[in-house]
Amino acid sequence: xxxxxxxxxxxxxxxxxxxxxxxxxxxxxxxxxxxxxxxxxxxxxxxxxxxxxxxxxxxxxxxxxxxxxxxxxxxxxxxxxxxxxxxxxxxxxxxxxxxxxxxxxxxxxxxxxxxxxxxxxxxxxxxxxxxxxxxxxxxxxxxxxxxxxxxxxxxxxxxxxxxxxxxxxxxxxxxxxxxxxxxxxxxxxxxxxxxxxxxxxxxxxxxxxxxxxxxxxxxxxxxxxxxxxxxxxxxxxxxxxxxxxxxxxxxxxxxxxxxxxxxxxxxxxxxxxxxxxxx
Numbered sequence: 001x002x003x004x005x006x007x008x009x010x011x012x013x014x015x016x017x018x019x020x021x022x023x024x025x026x027x028x029x030x031x032x033x034x035x036x037x038x039x040x041x042x043x044x045x046x047x048x049x050x051x052x053x054x055x056x057x058x059x060x061x062x063x064x065x066x067x068x069x070x071x072x073x074x075x076x077x078x079x080x081x082x083x084x085x086x087x088x089x090x091x092x093x094x095x096x097x098x099x100x101x102x103x104x105x106x107x108x109x110x111x112x113x114x115x116x117x118x119x120x121x122x123x124x125x126x127x128x129x130x131x132x133x134x135x136x137x138x139x140x141x142x143x144x145x146x147x148x149x150x151x152x153x154x155x156x157x158x159x160x161x162x163x164x165x166x167x168x169x170x171x172x173x174x175x176x177x178x179x180x181x182x183x184x185x186x187x188x189x190x191x192x193x194x195x196x197x198x199x200x201x202x203x204x205x206x207x208x209x210x211x212x213x214x215x216x217x218x219x220x221x222x223x224x225x226x227x228x229x230x231x232x233x234x235x236x237x238x239x240x241x242x243x244x245x246x247x248x249x250x251x252x253x254x255x256x257x258x259x260x261x262x263x264x265x266x267x268x269x270x271x272x273x274x275x276x277x278x279x
Contacts, residue, residue, distance in 0.1 A: 004198035028155075028274055033224050046101075046154075048096055048097050048154075050095075050235060050236055050237070050242075051094065051234070051235040052235075053092070053234075054090070054092050054094060054175045054232050054233075055089070055091065055231045055232075055233070056229065057269065058085055058272060059081065059271065059272045060080045060216045060228060061229055061230075063227060064227075065131075067216070077133060079132055079133075081272055082125075084125065084126050087133075087177075089128060090127055090168055091144075091165075091230060092216075093144075093149075093158075093168045094152075095148060095151040096150045102148075104147045105147055105150065105152045108145075110153075112142035113161060114141075115159075117166075120169065126143065126170070127169065128141065128169070145164060160165070160220075173176060179206075180206030181202055181203075186269060188271040188272065189268075190271055194267050195266060196213060196263040197211060197265070199231075199261075203231060207233055207241040209242045209243050210243040211231050212230075212231075212234070214261065215227060215260070215261055226265055227269070227270055228268070
């Protein structure tokens with residue numbers, strides 16, 4: 001039989017075995033397909049332990065942003081606070097790992113789609129605004145979804161763009177930071193300041209979990225000042241608050257713009273005033 005005839009004969013046998021269902025791939029190949037083809041490495045290989053629900057005080061953020069960018073002539077953006085924004089806002093919902101930073105950008109094939117959250121936009125403009133002028137109003141949302149949402153999607157309650165943002169909005173309604181602080185006498189003021197312990201305890205009383213506090217810090221001559229910028233709540237995978245892992249909150253203040261709040265100096269919660277104008 002010629003070489004061509006052998007090839008035809010072998011092909012016919014394979015075809016007949018395939019029809020009868022008795023033909024299978026070699027076990028080594030089948031195992032490879034099961035191990036590598038059954039999961040998308042871009043989404044399944046990033047693990048995390050808990051969520052950081054990050055609440056942001058707009059006035060302090062604008063103070064921080066404009067101070068930290070004032071020497072960058074290439075950055076024309078300024079931070080402003082829209083008139084509709086008058087409360088603590090959402091920065092993000094971040095999958096995190098104990099002892100290190102959490103995963104990020106877990107699925108680059110899952111881009112942000114504005115139309116997916118069209119029904120949420122009105123409330124998000126008030127509670128999750130992008131405070132940087134000069135860009136599109138959804139820049140922050142796109143950033144948060146791509147960097148953090150694609151990693152959080154491994155949790156059923158957050159498995160998709162709409163679920164990620166909707167669940168974050170629901171968390172803000174359930175954990176009303178403004179009310180929690182005011183119940184303990186912590187309100188925006190141009191004169192009064194608070195201890196780190198007072199703010200921590202107020203949040204602990206209102207949520208059941210000790211938060212991480214981030215501050216904008218500045219130095220004027222020999223005096224340090226700090227302004228509460230973020231309250232970060234640690235949530236387990238059932239979305240319940242718990243005591244966050246301790247950070248180095250007793251370190252000396254530095255000239256860093258954005259740092260863990262220090263217990264060594266009082267903390268201001270400045271009244272919102274930077275509206276409809278550049279600082």
